[in-house]
Amino acid sequence: MTPEGSLLAAEGLRKAYGPTPALDGADFSIHPGEVVAVMGPSGSGKSTLLHCLAGIIRPDSGTVRYGPHTLTDLSDTHRSALRRTDFGFVFQFGQLVPELTCLENVALPLRLNATRRKAAEHRARDWLERLEVDDVAAKRPGEISGGQGQRVAVARALAPQPRVVFADEPTGALDSLNGERVLTLLTDAARDTSAAVVLVTHEARVAAYADREIVVRDGRVKDMAGRI
Amino acid sequence: MSIGHTLLGLLESGPRHGYDLKRAFDEHFGQDRPLHYGQVYSTMSRLLKNGLVEVDGVEAGAGPERKRYAITDAGVTDVAQWLARPEKPEPYLQSTLYTKVVLALMTGRDAAELLDGQRTEHLRLMRGLTERKRSGDLADQLICDHALFHLEADLRWLELTAARLDKLAAAVRG
């Protein structure tokens, strides 16, 4: 029952940590260029859903399809490769490598994709400019503000021009103004490159940046679009 | 909202004509409900009478709209006092939403369904406001934020209520 034209779709995901189920038959789908907010109370399985969708963890059962691939059948090596080339990630905090400069941090995923250093850093600089933080390029993450750091992280997620960006509470550690700027830049850039964005958040104001929202409750997904 | 104080505040940055005042008010505060000219002049005449504004000059031509108003020292003091006076918080103790939730529970309907529906509706509105904010100017952003934060507060109450539904249900039925 994969919806027609979807880029990434999941069906019947189940995942348990120990005896407690984090996901209990969750379905999901997203189209190219679409921004979908994943909402729900804490502990509802939002992050687990994101990790399953991105192929970071393998669900106990259920399938995740991405284009022609069935992520859940791929080996760890294949999924890693896919994450390098097709997916981008933004987390709440602690994601920048503290010893690399901001420029090197943004260039890192490109270099992991075997882009040459010069070219990678050139492209990284473009993205830093686009996210209005080219002035911190030579600084280390410890020397910049949280808002700047998050913009660097967004630049890093977008630099390899991923098809899907996974953002897990990307503004959770930011004040409203910085949070909104980061969201605007993220969603604008994603729309420009017609990347899909999976935006995990518990804040309605953040979810309002998405095209539609789904709610995860007790490990199940409620697609609110279906109600209208 | 006190229109008199708002107009006084607009005059503080410099003398203005009556129609200027209306345009400035609409631009900053009147997105949803523009002022009538009549409101402007009746307000200004009251302020004149109270000595808070004075007529700075009259341009050639007829009509009250040609008058230029300036704020007086008393007017500046009045604005300052108004801004400094805290507004009375408005708690929505008996909102329609609350009534609906309680009624849904009392009649054995699924309140979670109601909450989810309401969230969708809220978010639809919020999405629109966010869109407007993204394309609008500073005034748009400020007014939209105001609404967005209130709507978000509603939703957070909804979330909390959803979490407490079990307890609430027991309390209502018991």
Place this chain on the structure above:
Amino acid sequence: MSGRTRPRPAAAGGPRAWARDLAMGMRFAAGGGREGWTRTLLTALGVGLGVTLLLAAASLPTLLENRTVRREAVAPAETERPVPPSPRTLVQAPLETAFRSEPVRGQLLRPDGARPPLPPGVTALPGPDQMVLSPALRKLLHSPEGALLRPRLPFKDVGTIGPAGLVGPGDLAYYAGSATLTPENGGHRIRAFGVTRAPEPLDAKLLAVLIVGCVVLLMPVALFIATAVRFGGERRDRRLAALRLIGADARMTRRTAAGEALFGALCGLLVGTVLFLVGRQFADRITFWDIIAFPSDVTPVPWLAALVAAAVPLAAVAVTLLALRRVGIEPLGVVRSGGGRRRRLWWRLPFPAAGIALLLLNGGIEGSRSTAGPFLIGGGAALFLLGVALLLPWAVDATVSRLSGGPVPWQLAVRRLQLSGGTAARAVSGITVAVAGAIALQLLFSAIQSDYLKVTGQDSSRAQLQSTLPSHDIGTIRKTISAFRETEGVRGVIATIEASASRPGPLRKGETFAPSTQVTVGDCATLRELARTGPCKDGDVFVVKDAGGQVEGSYIDETARPGATVDFAFHDGPDGAGKRPRLWTVPRSARTVESRKDPMGQDSFGLFATPGALDPALLEEPMARAMIQLAPGVLDAVEHARNTAAGISPLMSVRALRDTVRDGQYTSVRTGLGVAAGATLALIAASMLVTMVEQLRERRRLLSVLVAFGTRRATLAWSVLWQTAVPVVLGLALALSGGLALGLALLRMAGTAGLDWSVVWPLPAAGAALIAVVTLLSLPPLWRMMRPEGLRTE
């Protein structure tokens, strides 16, 4: 209450402030929840291991002293004059043998009366054909391999020697009773057991080696303790920042941190003491330093133990305060000035320079009258090695800041090192110092080893064992020789019966005694080993000139001359004059030949006769010597030969021929240092592993993020390897140059110039192997921390 109105500077720095802050730190360490406990536990374990090693080292003097005391207590007392028999004396004879490479120490005892002296550890003397023996020897005799030894000890087991009579629990010792032993047939009458020998002063060169060795081995332990005190320091700093937030000032937080370290160190002291006490119970089961010790012997010298107990907590406080020098703990977080301030070279260089200066100040250790000052040499070596440890962070900083570019793993590693080179340097400082010290030590060792290697002149390729028969009875001698020939694994026996011959007749003018010469009877095969006989058949006689040049040929000619008559009887003794001569005429056909060194490296000369020409029965008091050639590849042939000898006489000894012998002191110093070096290296590996795993744990979330965006495991593994390898390579390079410098300084002292590269290379290689092992062992934790669980926010 007025004191409350104005904030008082809390830290005036007085002893009370110190005590209060240290106590607070100790409370934090003890009650800091799970994280606090983990940290304290890690520190305690690390410090504990170090303390155990230090206490063990502090026990060595006691151990060696006690062993020497007991060894001397069981030796028969030495007397200047023969002891007349009395009820309080006994006759004793040593029964020396060996089983495989273990010496077996026995004494044959025969009391003269009712109250003979008792050797230590023995409550009653064994009767004839009985023995009391050490537990280790009993265990060996009852084991399957002991079957080979049993024929040599044909006595009845009637008791056990107590610990007082044993050097160590592994001692193979026994006392056997005899009914026939007399001073005349090989015994020695004594009144008591126990000798006191003035301790042999250790040779200056060896003492220098020993001092440097102690420094080399204990410096890494000290460094390890210093590292262990800092386990989990970064997390603690963040916790202390919270303390600043509620109003503690910088000095207070520093002292609180010191208090935490102090608690960890005290726990470590406790752990170390317990480990040591438990460990020493197993001392009698572990062969360490070639010996097995009684647990009671493993007792630290009190003042050394006190030194350890005082130095470890003090060092913990000092190290913490020093480490926090570069760390600013601010209310809102921790600021490391590592990136900002460059490490300076100027104050580090004087340390190694001063070390070398102290060494040179001691002067030469060559020659018998030179001295090795423990403080000059030990202090010099310690200062130098400390200097190497201090130079390392600077070297890492200076090198790493110049590195850039390269593939992603390399970039990750280099950048990390640029940001926290100090941590990396600290992790490898132990191995750097250990390798540098070991290089220096090995250089000194290899340079002086020829001094302690004596060429015996024996040739173990011609014969492997030699034995001297105590009996003068020709029948016994013949029986012995044929018994050896028939022994399993014996290929041949070079057996000679020796006596002397003199010229018969009265003394000539100018002579004080009759000229005499040596007579050797043996078969042709035997004689060929002793002289260049040429063709030989039974019945031949040779006159052999000393090719060694010690005895003039003309003197030999006075007696050993073809056609001359010689007398085998002694006439020198008190009853000599009246003795009947034992005359024999040297055949005219006797050929004159040159002597040849025998397998023992000795030259024989005089008359050589085959049994067909001279009946040995004619000789007076003949002595028999046997050199035994073993068949190669026959296991335990030596033991069979020893059994044969014991079967003939328990007093007959069988010794192995050795081309060279090392000085005993030299050997024990060398094995001791070798074993201790192994223990030190293992300790360093453990500390590196802990540091590495801890670093990884602190980066758990980052690792998970890197994995999330698709980083290959190999990429991260390589980055971990580079991160270890770069400081290690730098450390080993520094160790190599530092070790060579220190080694050359020591060589100069020893007056030796030879630099033997072949002993240098294995040490960096061992260090590198250690790193490989540590990296390999840190991979499983790395894999575990790369799991996505680390992404979950807590």
